[in-house]
Every structure is written in structure tokens, then in C-alpha cells.
Amino acid sequence: MMAEATPLLDVESLSIRFGPSAPALVDNLSFSLKPGETLCLVGESGCGKSLTALALMGLLPTRAQPSGRARFEGRDLLTLPARQMQDLRGDRMAMIFQEPMTSLNPAFRIGDQIGESIVRHRGASRSEARKLALDMLRKVRIPAAEKRLDAYPHQLSGGMRQRIMIAVALVNEPDLLIADEPTTALDVTIQAQILALMRELQRAAGMAMILVTHDLGVVAEVADRVAVMYAGRIVETGTARDLFDDPQHPYTLGLIGSLPSLGRREGRLATIPGSVPPPDRFPAGCRFATRCPFADARCWTETPPLTGIGAAGHRAACFKAPIEANAGGLAA
Amino acid sequence: MTADASTDIILDARNLTRYFGGGYRFPFGEMPLIRAVDGVSLSVRRGETFAIVGESGCGKSTLARLILRLIEPTGGSVRFEGREITGTPPEAMRRLRRDMQIIFQDPFGSLNPRMTVGALIGEPLSVHGIASGRERDARVREMLRLVGLRPDHAGRYPHEFSGGQRQRIGIARALATRPRLLIGDEPVSALDVSIRAQVINLLEDLKAQLGLTLILVAHDLAVIRHTSDRIAVMYLGEIVEIADRDSLFETPRHPYTRSLIDAIPVPVPGARAARTLLQGDPPSPAAPPPGCRFHTRCVYAKDICRTDRPALRDIASGHRVACHLAGELQAHTLPAALETVSAARQRRVALFAGAQGIPASNA
Incomplete structure (x- = not known):
């Protein structure tokens, strides 16, 4: 051990x-x-x-x-x-x-x-x-x-x-x-x-x-542990429980929402609009900004670092995480 | 059959059979006879989404292609809107194809790379003499808009598009003749998860908007559960179970259907703690086992299963199963954990979806 x-x-x-x-x-x-x-x-x-x-x-x-x-x-x-x-x-x-x-x-x-x-x-x-x-x-x-x-x-x-x-x-x-x-x-x-x-x-x-x-x-x-990658970067990492029970990054949320459930149908699937931009058109900041419904000016220009959130070892690269606290106005 | 007389049946297949191979072929010698589809009967109701x-x-x-008569059956018949299509002469068959179209799995292989998107979508309009010249161009632009692409995309070539966009082009091409029946052969399985959801939503919208009947051929049960009204499960060329979506998933009767549902990985950690996995590979369709074809992998198999081929029979309203033991097997339910999604996950996925103006979705 x-x-x-x-x-x-x-x-x-x-x-x-x-x-x-x-x-x-x-x-x-x-x-x-x-x-x-x-x-x-x-x-x-x-x-x-x-x-x-x-x-x-x-x-x-x-x-x-x-x-x-x-x-x-x-x-x-x-x-x-x-x-x-x-x-x-x-x-x-x-x-x-x-x-x-x-x-x-x-x-x-x-x-x-x-x-x-x-x-x-x-x-x-x-x-x-x-x-x-x-x-x-x-x-x-x-x-x-x-x-x-x-x-x-x-x-x-x-x-x-x-x-x-x-x-x-x-x-x-x-x-x-x-x-x-x-x-x-x-x-x-x-x-x-x-x-x-x-x-x-x-x-x-x-x-x-x-x-x-x-x-x-x-x-x-x-x-045991998961690293979610988007356009060459880790956007969220943690244990499997962290990722599935407490997902933080909008891309992780989009992925999870895109999955049809095996249980009773609950309406339309959430989708991530658009598609991954080609590498020469990656935004200067967060690379998910082009598809993120919560992105603001800062997201486009500044790269969010992987920052601890929730349980120990759980980290997400998003200025807006947790979104219910930081992006509530947009979502409404 | 399953449907009562008052139901509007758009497509009715009886005892469809297709064998491949057999006989002697130089230089391979004796070819094995493959029973790809072996005595399949099904009826599809107008307006429903039927999954295979x-x-x-x-x-x-093979079954999907037989239904459209893209390949000829060895035996059996298909009726489309009451008309027998198995013996229809080529000219009349071509006219019928306006009404029944197909989209393929591979968005890379199914579009001619030398044709512009406009030409690809316009082609069926010319072939069927539906529209030409300006009228055709207008129709192409309308189709592009319909599938969520831009009208000015008409001048581009397939390689300029991503997989999801190409699948949209394939859908536009299939819908250009305003068919009443659309068959999708694994239409989303080659796509990335997030793109897959876009195309599923698009197909659902188009179906409602255009009053289509949809037959989906797929292997992804979660996608099937989400999109279909009724489902037929196939094993080695036969239908083993056919039922409404919810009864198939909530009370699957055939041991194979149960194994299939149990095998799906679900995005909830710990949900799949205990289960019995199906062992071995399916036998070769060139030498299907006698009796019930599933008996070699079935944990419940008894003597009768090894000798007698079970017929598809009604076991509940609208629920048919081909299993000798279906009445005796214990109820099978999905683990409750499959449904338990944390509150935080539900809330945030809803926020994500809501921020795009999508009404509440599954988390």
C-alpha cells in the first residue's frame, strides 16, 4: 500500500x-x-x-x-x-x-x-x-x-x-x-x-x-478516475462519482445530456450546438467557448485553469463553474 | 397480427426470407448457405417509429433492404400501403421509391464526393421528374433549411462538411421526394455523442413536421428507447420479440432481449454492480442451431428448446415473443439505480439545456 x-x-x-x-x-x-x-x-x-x-x-x-x-x-x-x-x-x-x-x-x-x-x-x-x-x-x-x-x-x-x-x-x-x-x-x-x-x-x-x-x-x-477532454485539453477531471454525480464543466454537462436514458423517455435530448472548430480556429481562451451557452467575453480571451471544485481531486476548467451560482442569470 | 383491423398499416411484411450463398462458385468451391433473414413478419403502423x-x-x-426491395427476397412478400411490391415491375417500382427512402450509416461513403450538395439533393428530384431548373434549386434550398443547413451550402462538396452535417445532407436527399416512409439504417451510430443527439432531435422534428413513418435499424438500445414507439428484436435472422417501447424495456420476455438490455453500459457509476453476462459468440448464420436459435447461449434452455423452433406468439397485448419458456420466466426489471441520477447532475444538465432554449430533458 x-x-x-x-x-x-x-x-x-x-x-x-x-x-x-x-x-x-x-x-x-x-x-x-x-x-x-x-x-x-x-x-x-x-x-x-x-x-x-x-x-x-x-x-x-x-x-x-x-x-x-x-x-x-x-x-x-x-x-x-x-x-x-x-x-x-x-x-x-x-x-x-x-x-x-x-x-x-x-x-x-x-x-x-x-x-x-x-x-x-x-x-x-x-x-x-x-x-x-x-x-x-x-x-x-x-x-x-x-x-x-x-x-x-x-x-x-x-x-x-x-x-x-x-x-x-x-x-x-x-x-x-x-x-x-x-x-x-x-x-x-x-x-x-x-x-x-x-x-x-x-x-x-x-x-x-x-x-x-x-x-x-x-x-x-x-x-476509477476520469479526464474529460475537449479540443486537446482536459476540461474536467475527478473520480467517476465526481464526474457523473457532480458534473461541472458545461462540456461534460452537454455530453451527459446528449445521452438518451435507458429509463422512461423524458423529453428531448440536450445537445451541444455546432461542432468542434478546426484547430486553426480554436478561440484564444476556453476552446469550448464557441459552443458554450454560458460563455462571456472573458471565456473567449482567457484560458480557464483546471481548478479544484467540490470533492478533493475534482477539478474543472471553467470560469462559470458551478454554473448554478455563476451563470444563473444567463440560463433564466 | 399484432395490429387490429382499424389500425392503418403502412407496411406489412409476411414471411420474408433471404438466403445468400449456396451452390458452387469457382474458385471457392461449395458456398455455405446463409439464412440472413429467415421468415420475418411484421407490420408497421402509419406515423409510428418502428425499430429493428x-x-x-x-x-x-438485410431486412431493411428487403423492405425497400433494394435486394430481392428469396421468399415472402412486402405490402406498402396495401400494394404488393415484391412482384412490381421495375418502372412501377421506381415510382414507388419516391414514397419510401433510406438513409445510411456511413455519412462518408454514401455521398458521391464528385457531386455538389445541391446536385446530390437535386438528383432524386430529377430522377423522379418532380422538379427541374429553378424549381429544383428552390426545392434544394428548402431541403437544406429543413435539415438545419444553409441554402448557400448547395454549391459545396461533401468533403467540406463534418460527419453530422453529412448525415443531414443524406437526410435532405432522402426527404427530397417527400417520402411517406423513411428507413434509417444505423443513421446515428457513426456520429459523435453530441452530434448524435442533434441528428436524433432532427429526425424526430422532421417526422412530426412531415408526418413520416420511420423504421430505424440500430444496435444502440438507449437510442432506440428514446426514439421508437415499437421495437422488434432480431437474433440470427429471426424476430425473437416485438413489443411497445415501454413494455419491451420494462418487461422484456425473451432471454436474449434481457441479455441485450443488461449488457448496455449506463452512465451511472455502480448501477451495473450485479448482472449475468451472455457468454460466447452468436453461432454462424450458415449453421444456425436447431430448435430455438438462441438455445446455445440461453441460461434457461430446456430440452424442448433444442429441438422445437418456437413460434412468435402473443404473451400480452401487443407483446409477442418467440420463446417456449416466456410464460414461466421470472419477471426481469431494470435495476432501480439506472434511474437514480443525482440532483446536482439533473439541475445542471437542465440549466445547460435551458440556456439553449431546449425544454426540460433527461439528465
Whole structure:
């Protein structure tokens, strides 16, 4: 329990630009992750959540210019030489992608794809790797695992392929798993199975996880902590309870209001008007100002800092929060 | 069937079947016969929103295309406003298409990138000889306004628009001929959450404004609950349950419907503490299990389920289910926690919605 005080991953002022004068697509992001903890990065297309995940894995395209710091087990992931990054990747940290169809190599057998990183990082022999791969297939509950070792990805369903991806990622028992929309391409019943499996494996191994998703339902089910992102910035962060029971940022409110409820119908959905502006037209101040019903002159010119509000650790980047106190006149 | 004689039925499908594959095809050899839609009957009432839900491969999109006769059925019939359309000759079928239109899932793939938005929306008007020249341009501008775009957008190309705007263009194109029936094949599932809500609201407004009948094909049950009047649940090419919205969600009878509802993640932490998850993948539609097709994944399955195919039968008024055990299963209710949303959340979401002039909404 003592170890829990030191973060496993500590991201400080991470910004990502494509070109020196281009706007930051990820802007001044700071968060940390304790061992065993699940952090959800939530937001819509283009909010920078996937870019953040790629930056941590050292998988950004070469044109991208990251700045800031991302300390992982004492090393800065943003400045680590390629060779050392390769040693970490697939070993201490691993990633699962959205598309189980395209992220497995169609030309290689399942067993070899799982075994590859055992050979690479553990120096295991092929037969040892095969044995470990089989164990892993059983862990992710692939039926008839023995037979599947020699199957090719196209012979498996989408849900099975995502299980294989999880097996590939977890075979070396990483300390950190980054999952980018791991269940978005799957049907709901399969999604529920995969989320339950991930949670179980995570608990067993004490692994920390960053889950990138746009689905607030998934967030409510798996997150310990949440960071809501909009146009490259964290606009609100806190525990899942903070976010869902005491949402503060107007963007968070808009997202929640956009969701139809499973219960009886209660009228029209709230919507967030318009769409995210292109990066070259981000306002100088709060980037949500173009769509926010509460925005005033200050919001357009001044960037609101992430400020503590409500419970400890709950922070929102909004001058108007809490809106019932500061934007009441407008709303009436 | 479900509807009594006095109900105005706009669309009536009887025993619709569509098989794919089968036979020998070089160089693949013997092709498996896929029963994509296998004996589906349903009636859609004028003015309602009828939803067809199910997971990938259940045949819901094939069913939508059969209803419009975009693909030919292997067997069965479809009547639109009392007219049999399955045997209608091509010329008469084309005239009928004015009245029944479809919007597709992918707002990127379904619009020709070389055509301007004006040409895209105007095309059905020319094809059907409804309007040409200035009249057509005026109609295009009217359609653009109707779906919340600007008339001067007519000169632009699809790539200049965001996903949500493109879906609006697709809707304008589908509505240009003033159809009475509109089918949406996953019309919002490719969109971001906030944009999805805009398009859902738009479809609801248009439906009321134009007196449309809407058939929605979707996999997102929360969206379905919000928008539909009646819902049909499909599994492996068959309808397993069909009911009014509230009875389907509040008293689901088929074990598959229950699993589907249970699997949805809900944005309330802790609401889903205990539940049983459906195990395994759906079987291949090329080799559906005998008896009830769901029996391989059903926790209640008995001997009869493995041998006898259950027929769709009335279990309550307007509620039909294809399950041998439906009468015996314990009542299934959504956990109360799904409804418990904090006061702070309710108040602030209402403030957010109110600031835009939207009347009270769900928090």
C-alpha cells in the first residue's frame, strides 16, 4: 500500500503540435496514474485522446512535436531513445487498439503473434513461447485454445480477435495497459464480456490502465478516475462519482445530456450546438467557448485553469463553474 | 397480427426470407448457405417509429433492404400501403421509391464526393421528374433549411462538411421526394455523442413536421428507447420479440432481449454492480442451431428448446415473443439505480439545456 503513494505514470504539461506555429492538438495535459488504477480519457473525435495515448507509447508520427514530460517508472517516455522505448513497449507497457480486424497481422498464426513479444523481451525459446501463448489464450477464455494457436486472425470473430489482442498485450504482464477504444467495434454483449475480462485480468495482475473512450457508459463501469477532454485539453477531471454525480464543466454537462436514458423517455435530448472548430480556429481562451451557452467575453480571451471544485481531486476548467451560482442569470 | 383491423398499416411484411450463398462458385468451391433473414413478419403502423434491433449479423440491415426491395427476397412478400411490391415491375417500382427512402450509416461513403450538395439533393428530384431548373434549386434550398443547413451550402462538396452535417445532407436527399416512409439504417451510430443527439432531435422534428413513418435499424438500445414507439428484436435472422417501447424495456420476455438490455453500459457509476453476462459468440448464420436459435447461449434452455423452433406468439397485448419458456420466466426489471441520477447532475444538465432554449430533458 505504501507504493501507492508514488505514481506509476506522471504526465506533466504534455503538448503535441504538428509544426512550430501550429496550434497544440494536445495542450498542456497533466495527469498521473497510480499502480492498479484505471483512468479514462473521454472525449469526442479530435479531442486528442488517441494522440495522447500514442505519445505515451512513443508511437507518434515523426512530424509530431511533443513537449512536456511523461515519467514512467522513473524514465521520461517523451525523450527516451528508440531502443529503450522498444524494450519498454510490449513489456512494461502495452497497448490495445480499436480495430481487432486490422491490428493483428493477417499472415501470422495467433500463437506466433502472442509468442513474439515473449521471445523479444524474455528471450524465451519458441516452444516456451508457445506454451505461454497457450496459457494466455486460456486466460482470455478462448474456447478450444489449443486449436486456436495455429489459427489465423481471419478465422476468428471480432470478439475473439479482441481477446487475442488482449492476450498479445498482457502476455508479459505489463504495469501499464493503454487501451484505445477497445470495445467500440464490438457488439454490446461482446463488449460487456471484454470489459469484464479486462477488469478481471487487471485486478489479478495489479496493472494500471488508461482507457481511451467516447462512451460515457463504459466510463461509468470501469473508471476509477476520469479526464474529460475537449479540443486537446482536459476540461474536467475527478473520480467517476465526481464526474457523473457532480458534473461541472458545461462540456461534460452537454455530453451527459446528449445521452438518451435507458429509463422512461423524458423529453428531448440536450445537445451541444455546432461542432468542434478546426484547430486553426480554436478561440484564444476556453476552446469550448464557441459552443458554450454560458460563455462571456472573458471565456473567449482567457484560458480557464483546471481548478479544484467540490470533492478533493475534482477539478474543472471553467470560469462559470458551478454554473448554478455563476451563470444563473444567463440560463433564466 | 399484432395490429387490429382499424389500425392503418403502412407496411406489412409476411414471411420474408433471404438466403445468400449456396451452390458452387469457382474458385471457392461449395458456398455455405446463409439464412440472413429467415421468415420475418411484421407490420408497421402509419406515423409510428418502428425499430429493428440486434447485433452484427442478425440480419437487420438485410431486412431493411428487403423492405425497400433494394435486394430481392428469396421468399415472402412486402405490402406498402396495401400494394404488393415484391412482384412490381421495375418502372412501377421506381415510382414507388419516391414514397419510401433510406438513409445510411456511413455519412462518408454514401455521398458521391464528385457531386455538389445541391446536385446530390437535386438528383432524386430529377430522377423522379418532380422538379427541374429553378424549381429544383428552390426545392434544394428548402431541403437544406429543413435539415438545419444553409441554402448557400448547395454549391459545396461533401468533403467540406463534418460527419453530422453529412448525415443531414443524406437526410435532405432522402426527404427530397417527400417520402411517406423513411428507413434509417444505423443513421446515428457513426456520429459523435453530441452530434448524435442533434441528428436524433432532427429526425424526430422532421417526422412530426412531415408526418413520416420511420423504421430505424440500430444496435444502440438507449437510442432506440428514446426514439421508437415499437421495437422488434432480431437474433440470427429471426424476430425473437416485438413489443411497445415501454413494455419491451420494462418487461422484456425473451432471454436474449434481457441479455441485450443488461449488457448496455449506463452512465451511472455502480448501477451495473450485479448482472449475468451472455457468454460466447452468436453461432454462424450458415449453421444456425436447431430448435430455438438462441438455445446455445440461453441460461434457461430446456430440452424442448433444442429441438422445437418456437413460434412468435402473443404473451400480452401487443407483446409477442418467440420463446417456449416466456410464460414461466421470472419477471426481469431494470435495476432501480439506472434511474437514480443525482440532483446536482439533473439541475445542471437542465440549466445547460435551458440556456439553449431546449425544454426540460433527461439528465
